[in-house]
Amino acid sequence: MTSPTSRRTLLTAALAAAAGAGITASAGPASAAPASPARPSAPQAAAPLVDNRFWHTYTDWRRGSGDGTRVLTGPRPGLAIATPVGRTDHTDPHTGETAAWEYATWTSPLHRSAVPATELIASWNARTPAGTWIAVELSAAYADGTATPWFVMGRWASGDGDIRRTSVDGQGDPHSSVWTDTLSVDDAATGVRFTAYRLRLTLYRTPGSRLTPTVWRVGAMASAVPDRFEVPASTPAHARELRVPRYSQNVHIGQYPEYDNGGEAWCSPTSSQMIVEYWGRRPTAEDLAWVRPGLPDPQVCHAARYTYDYEYGGCGNWPFNAAYAATYRDLNAAVTRLGSLTDLERLVHAGIPVITSQSFLEKELTGAGYGTAGHLMTVVGFTPEGDVIANDPASPDNEAVRRVYRRREWENIWLRTKRYDANGRVRSGTGGVCYVYWPEGPTRGQRRVLRSFGLV
Numbered sequence: 001m002t003s004p005t006s007r008r009t010l011l012t013a014a015l016a017a018a019a020g021a022g023i024t025a026s027a028g029p030a031s032a033a034p035a036s037p038a039r040p041s042a043p044q045a046a047a048p049l050v051d052n053r054f055w056h057t058y059t060d061w062r063r064g065s066g067d068g069t070r071v072l073t074g075p076r077p078g079l080a081i082a083t084p085v086g087r088t089d090h091t092d093p094h095t096g097e098t099a100a101w102e103y104a105t106w107t108s109p110l111h112r113s114a115v116p117a118t119e120l121i122a123s124w125n126a127r128t129p130a131g132t133w134i135a136v137e138l139s140a141a142y143a144d145g146t147a148t149p150w151f152v153m154g155r156w157a158s159g160d161g162d163i164r165r166t167s168v169d170g171q172g173d174p175h176s177s178v179w180t181d182t183l184s185v186d187d188a189a190t191g192v193r194f195t196a197y198r199l200r201l202t203l204y205r206t207p208g209s210r211l212t213p214t215v216w217r218v219g220a221m222a223s224a225v226p227d228r229f230e231v232p233a234s235t236p237a238h239a240r241e242l243r244v245p246r247y248s249q250n251v252h253i254g255q256y257p258e259y260d261n262g263g264e265a266w267c268s269p270t271s272s273q274m275i276v277e278y279w280g281r282r283p284t285a286e287d288l289a290w291v292r293p294g295l296p297d298p299q300v301c302h303a304a305r306y307t308y309d310y311e312y313g314g315c316g317n318w319p320f321n322a323a324y325a326a327t328y329r330d331l332n333a334a335v336t337r338l339g340s341l342t343d344l345e346r347l348v349h350a351g352i353p354v355i356t357s358q359s360f361l362e363k364e365l366t367g368a369g370y371g372t373a374g375h376l377m378t379v380v381g382f383t384p385e386g387d388v389i390a391n392d393p394a395s396p397d398n399e400a401v402r403r404v405y406r407r408r409e410w411e412n413i414w415l416r417t418k419r420y421d422a423n424g425r426v427r428s429g430t431g432g433v434c435y436v437y438w439p440e441g442p443t444r445g446q447r448r449v450l451r452s453f454g455l456v
Contacts, residue, residue, distance in 0.1 A: 048114055048115050049115065049223055049224055049225050049226075049337070049339050050115060050221060050222070050223045050225075050336065050337045050338075050339060050432075050453075051113045051114040051115040051117070051221070051222040051223070051454065052219065052220075052221050052222075052334070052336055052453060052454030052455055053111045053113075053219050053220060053222075053454065054217055054218065054219030054334065054454070054455065054456075055108055055199075055217070055218055055219055056077070056125075056216060056217040056218075056219075056332075056456075057077055058071060058073060058077040060077075061077060061078070061079055061106070063109050064106050064107055064108045064109060065106065065107045065109075066079070066104070066105070066106045066107075067085050067104060067105045067106070068081060068082055068083050068084050068085035068086075068103070068104025068105065069081060069082055069104045069105065069106045069201075069203065070082035072214065075440070076216055076330070076440055077216070078214045078215055078216045079106055079201065079203070079214065079215045080203070080212040080213070080214050080215075081102075081103075081104045081203050081205055081211075081212040081213070082104065083104070084102035084103055084104050084205070085103070085104055085105070086102070086103055087100060087101065087102050087103070087207060088100070088101055088103060089101075090163070090204075092163050092164055093164075093166070093311075094164035094166060094310040094311075095164060099162075100207050101133075101204040101205065101206070101207065102204070102205050102206070102207045102208075103202050103203060103204045103205075104202075104203050105200060105201065105202050105203070106200070106201045106203075106215075107198060107199070107200045107201075108198050108199045108200070108218070109198070110141070110196050110197070110198050111196060111197055111198070111220075112195065112196045113194065113195060113196060113197070113222040114222075115222050115223060115224050116143065116193035116194070116195055116224060117193060117194040117195075117222035117223055117224050118184065118185045118188045118193065118194070118223070118224050118225075119182055119183065119184045119185070119222070119223050119224075119225075120138060120140055120182070120183040120184075120194055120197060120220050120221070120222050120223075121181060121182050121183075121220060121221045121223075121318065121319065121335050121336075121433075122136055122138050122153040122154070122181075122199060122218070122219070122220040122319060123218075123219065123220070123221075123318070123319040123322045123323070123333070123334050123335040124136055124154075124156070124201075124215060124217060124218040124219075124319065124322075124323055124326075125215070125216045125217040125218075125322070125323065125326035125331075125332055125333055126156070126158075126213055126214060126215040126216065126323065126326070127158065127213065127214045127216075127327065128156070128157045128158045128159070128213045129211055129212075129213070130159060130161060130162065131162060131205060131206040131209060131211045132157070132162070132203070132204060132205045132206070132211050132212060132213040133155065133156065133157035133162055133163050133204050133213065134155075134156055134157070134201060134202065134203055134204065134213050134215060135152060135154070135155050135156075135201070135202040135204070136152070136153045136154045136156065136199065136200075136201060136218065136319075137150045137151060137152055137153060137199065137200040137201075137202070138150070138151050138153050138183060138197055138198070138199055138200075138220065139151070139197065139198050139200070140176070140183060140194040140196070140197040141194065141195055141196040141197065142175065142192060142193070142194065142195065143192075143193050143195050148173050148175075148176060148183070149171075149173060150200060151168075151171045151178050151183060152167075152168040152171065152178075153167075153178070153181065153183070153319070154166070154167060154181070154317075154319055154320065154323075155168070156320065156323055158306065158323070158324070158327045159306070160305070160306070160308075164310040165308070165309060165310065165320060166309060166310045166311040166312075167180045167181060167309050167311045167312050167317060168311060169311055172186075175190075175192045176192070176194075180309070180311075180312050180317060181317050181318050181319050181320075181335075182318075188227075193224070194222060197220060197222070199218055199219070199220060201215055201218060203215070216326070216332075217326070217332060217334075219334070221334075221335060221336045221337060223337050223431070225337065225417050225431035225432065226417070227417055227418055228415075228416055228417055228418060229416055229418045229419065229420075230412055230416060231340075231411060231412055231415040231416055233408055233411070234340050234341045234342050234407075234411060235342075235386075236345075236382065236384075236385065236386025236407065237342055237345050237346075237349075237386075238345045238346070238348070238349035238382060239381075239382050239383060239384040239386075240348055240349050240381055240382065241380060241381030241382075241389050242278065242348065242351060242353050242380045242381055243278075244274050244275065244278045244353050244378060244380040244391055245273075245274050245277045245278060246274065246391050246398050246399075246401035246402060247270050247273060247274055247297050247300050247391075247393060247398055247401065248270070248393055248394075248395045248396065248397050248398050248400070248401055249263045249264070249265075249266040249267055249270040249300070249393040249394060250263060250264070250393075250394065250395065250396055250397070251263065251296050251297065251397055251398070252266060252270075252295075252296075252297075252300055252301065252304075255292075255295060255301060256301055256304065256305065259304045259305055259308045259315060260304075260308065260313060260314040260315055263300070263304075265314060265315065265316075266300065266303075266304045266315055266393070267316070267375050267376040267377065267393045267394060268307065268315050268316045268318075268321050268355075268376040269300065269303035269304040269306075269307045269315045269321065269324070270300050270303065270304075270376075270393035271355045271376045271377060271378045271391070271393055271435075272303055272307065272321045272324060272325050272355065272435070272437075273299055273300050273302075273303040274353075274378050274391055274393075275325065275353050275355065275378060275435075275437045276303075276325050276328055276331065276437070277299075278353055279328075279331060279437065279438075279439055281328035281329055281331060282299055282328075283299050283302050287302060288302055290305075297398075303315075303324060306324050306327075307320050307321050307324045308320075316374065316376070318335045318357070318433065318435065319335055321333075321355075321435055322334060322335050322435050322437070325435070325437045326437075330439055330440035330441070331437055331438070331439060331440070332437070332438050332439070332440060332456075333435065333436070333437045333438075334435070334436050334455050335433070335434075335435055336433075336434060336436060336453065336455065337431060337432040337433055337434065338354075338432045338434055338453070339415075339432065340411075340415070341388075341407065341410075341411040341414075341415070343453070344356070344379060344434070345382055346449050346452075347436065347449055347450075348379060348380070348381055348382060349449075350443075350445050350446045350448075350449045351443070351445075351446060352436065352437075352438055352442075352446055352449070352450075353378055353379060353380050354378070354379050354434050354435070354436055355376055355377070355378050355379075355434055355435040355436075355437075356376070356377060356378075356379055356414050356432075356433070356434045357374065357375070357376050357414075357430040357433040357434065358372075358374075358375060358377075358410075358413045358414040358429070358430060359372055359373050359374050359375065359413065359419060359427070359429060359430070360372060360375075360413040360419070361420075361421070361422060364409060364412075364413055365405060365406075365409050365410065365413060366405070366406050366409060367403060367404070367405060367406075368392070368394075368403070368405070370394060371422065372394070373421070373427070374430075375394060376393070376435075377390045377391065377392045377393060377394070378390060378391040378392075378393075380402075382407075383404060385407075386407045387404050387405060387406055387407045387410075388404070388405045388406075388407060388410040388411075389402065389403070389404055390402075390403050390404075390405055390410075391403075413429070414429075414430070414432060415429075415431065415432045416429040416431070417429045417430075417431040436450075436453075436455060438450060438455075442456075
């Protein structure tokens with residue numbers, strides 16, 4: 001159920017003042033005051049905590065700077081190789097094998113974030129036939145006008161025959177560092193913030209071939225969630241339960257230990273597979289032919305293999321899970337943060353289940369029966385009382401996956417950025433991180449709520 005915390009540090013600290021709401025009074029008029037008393041000014045809206053920007057339309061792709069790429073038209077515009085602009089040798093650090101690749105690039109326009117951010121997380125949706133792969137890089141601008149180098153946020157392929165999909169450790173500059181899939185300010189108390197960023201895609205293929213990857217969506221979530229051990233309680237708004245398949249990760253304990261020791265650590269791909277199938281997609285018999293016969297729910301083994309990050313050493317890389325989901329027909333996926341349980345209710349009410357990331361002591365979540373330093377589960381509904389209905393993969397079997405958790409406990413363990421571990425030490429929380437998957441043709445209501453979060 002837990003992700004390998006030795007390989008991943010979640011840094012979500014930020015100054016509360018940078019994201020808190022403010023109350024200001026309007027200045028008085030220069031002339032004499034009117035006889036009637038002046039109206040008090042209205043409270044200002046709370047500063048946003050999250051800014052999403054995704055490039056996915058034909059216009060989006062055209063506004064970027066392509067070198068050797070072409071923009072694909074049609075109902076799902078994308079980016080592909082037209083004429084390669086170079087050739088390079090790449091040595092895979094996880095196999096030691098060196099191969100030659102042709103490549104083309106595309107660079108996004110500079111996006112100025114509505115949030116002076118302490119963290120940036122990129123995500124993407126792509127197809128990479130055998131003989132192709134992509135690299136996703138990010139460069140962020142600071143408030144003083146300087147910028148980071150280009151950081152690799154992922155070297156990715158849907159398969160694992162050409163390269164091993166991987167994050168890249170050891171990247172940073174004097175102000176920030178990359179932690180697996182997150183670019184984070186090292187010390188938010190210094191006031192350092194990301195004010196803008198660019199993304200760069202490099203599309204690779206076997207030299208001399210006509211193959212190409214296709215990228216349909218790329219973007220990032222910028223956030224500045226304040227330090228907090230507790231979050232304000234929300235008021236229940238919508239009661240609904242979605243019919244999402246239920247899979248337990250624990251029935252896979254000991255299976256395929258090469259993917260992070262087996263099912264015990266497969267909370268993220270198990271959750272991803274539940275929602276992929278909720279939207280009516282699933283791997284084919286041919287896709288699953290590699291799985292040993294007789295294993296239950298072989299599609300969960302499949303999801304674990306194809307979300308595995310060979311540098312991180314686990315299946316919990318957030319963008320890799322989103323990218324895996326988007327390999328299925330006409331599915332979109334993004335990693336983001338939500339600001340409240342009310343936001344999550346809106347998505348579920350529209351028919352969109354959400355995968356959430358949280359960490360907690362056993363005593364902090366009544367009925368869980370375990371504690372965890374990091375765990376993914378799928379929120380599928382809310383009771384009339386507002387409690388959370390979750391498909392929790394950390395269950396003994398599929399029948400036990402559906403859980404009802406107390407609203408107040410659940411929203412706090414998900415939305416906080418600081419917590420105490422079992423030894424009383426302060427640790428980080430995820431601050432509302434989640435995966436959102438939806439079909440290319442959402443309903444009008446689904447599109448409306450997705451648009452409100454900047455996802456479409």
